[in-house]
Amino acid sequence: MGSDASAVLLEGVTKKFGAQKAVNSVDLQIPHGSIQGIIGPNGSGKTTTIRMLLRIFKPDAGVVHVLGRTSGDAADDRVGYLPEERGLYLRMKVRDVLRFFAQLKGNSRPDKAIDRWLERLGATDWSHKKLEQLSKGMAQKIQFIAAVVSQPELVILDEPFSGLDPVNLDLLRQAVLDLRKEGTTVLLSTHDMDVAERMCDRIFMIYKGNKVLDGTMEEIQSQYGEPVLRVRLAGNIVPDVSRLPDIESWVDCSPYTELRMKSLGARSSILRALMEQGDVEHFETARPRLHDIFVRIAKPSPEPTSNEQGADRS
């Protein structure tokens, strides 16, 4: 797929700070009108990648295509950005701050769009309040409006749902899904694996500057789709994994224990061995969740006494 067919295209992008490689030869392609999740532990290179998309950083190697352009001193006016929390002048009034950010994106008459978004997110009554008077959730909604009010073609959202109550969470989630419907491309950076799994068309994971996951959820699950058993014994008894056959590794996901098998054929013998240890309350062959895949990739190297080592020994 060429850069014209993609909203974002990274080709062999590397960014160094001194001797440290923050991003190492990363490729990424985000189709127009899709929601792309970007996940990774803190300090893995997500923010650096986003800043390269915003033209705040210039890559040391590779090319960054954003909406068909490869260079610039600042992000295209067609790109909206919501940073993680904050990002607003607290002493300004809601309408003034929204007008300011819209005008920075070249929208000289943004009042109608501001009114529309304020109404859509139930914030009309707050338009003349100062940001410092708003609750965290309300401020988050205003920040979201600031990112989308100038109708960008690409929106980069960094943890847009943090601090929201369930009602506002659903409201904002729906707003993001509606953006996709309207043809806007969304890059969603989040630590909430559930959000990423449910909302994103594609997921990209970066770890220690390297791309480690890239694809649809199905593709990722099939890539990391080793058979996993999710089990639970009555009375919260933790199974003695060393006495279970054909187990490659295991993870304590209390109240469950997740067992990675050497092969699917081992299920019956494992069930029998579990029944010898206690009353089996839950026994399920599961697809790996994004959370588990993330943990499997990003978990620090285990100490000799850790679960993985124990399982390996068995």
Next chain:
Amino acid sequence: MSKIWVIARREFMAMVGTRAFLATLLIMPVMLFGSLIIMPTLNKISGGRERIIRVVDGTGRVGPQLVTMAEERNKLLKESQSESSQKDAKESAREMTGMTTDPYRLELQESKSLDDTARLGWSDEIRTGSLYAFVEIPESLFDPASTDTVRFVSQDAVLSEARQWMQAIVDSIVRQERFKVLGLESEKVQLANRPVSFAPTSPYERTNAGEGGEASVKAKEEGFDLATFFAPFGMMMLMFMVIFLAAQPMLESAMEEKSQRISEVLLGSVSPTQLLTGKLIGNVAASLLVFALYAAGAYAFLVQRNMQHLVPMSLVPWFLVFQILGVLFFSSIFIMIGASVRDLKEAQSLLLPVWLFMMLPMMVWFIAVRDPLGPVAMALAMFPPSAPMMNVLRLGTGVTIPIWQPILGAILLAVATAMVIWVAGRIYKMSMLRSDSVKTLGQLLARIMSVSTQGYTK
């Protein structure tokens, strides 16, 4: 370009559209000039208490005159405080009565001397407040060879205005009496003692010929006038206030943009150059508004006192040049510091040297006013951090400063400002996106030196 104006407009409104701005605008002159305005008012408020002074007159002739003079003084005081009294009458009354508005009630004692018991008793009365002071005038005072001393006893004897008032009168009476004792004619002695007039005069200049008239050569005679002396000081302080009011919000603005991660959104929309340019334009515009408000206020104040001639209008263009450069210079430094720290506490240690440089002209203003062509004034006029204030101070003295000097001062300041803006732009971008902070001047300099190696876009 339009994005620069969007940023400039926000910066301008953020500075001037707040109650804090209005409050600072009012508080600053009060802080700097307040004592000059408030002191007379406070004097008036705290004055009006009758001061009882007992007089023990050994000569028998000084005391009655003192009593008469005190009564005259009290009368004048009363008249000058009435609403209907003329301005000139008020002025002359002040000359006669001094700064305080306390009436004096002199109690002339019958005895010609005091013993220690009386002295102790009256001293106790002074301590309890029922008596303000007592005075002992020795009998031998009219004797020209006398070395006896008049004693004025009060709790505030050293600073007492009543003592100074009384000393002047007693001195005059005693001199007259001594002239008589010595057989001298007091009028002749006064004539002989008349001080020599020694007029401070500015250099001669040729005046333009009027209609049908001829050009002439004239020189302006100048008296030592406090207003003339303080006019350059006022201009220097105006420059300080304008720069301070403009630069300080830049520090807060940069700190807010860093801590609230606003800079990331801004830098995602505009280039660092556009952002800094917009911020500085808004800042300079706000400083020009501050200047306009203060200048208008000061002019109105002077017009009310018929002192508008003290305003050197020819200085306004110079003032504006140094103001714009000074605001850009200091605002850039404040932005740089604001972007490099996490809170105000960290900023304070970095600001200290900046403040010292900024206040340097205030520390030496007296020397500079007395000798505006001297080496101290000239050096500080060329030194960029002190140039804005020192140049307007020197030009405000009315002394002819060689034109190349303020021009060179402005050029040096412009070059330094360009360098500071360039460094500030790089530091701003680099520091705004970092979570760590700079705690010492050394660390800030190290960051400035390392800017080019950090791999940022520009």
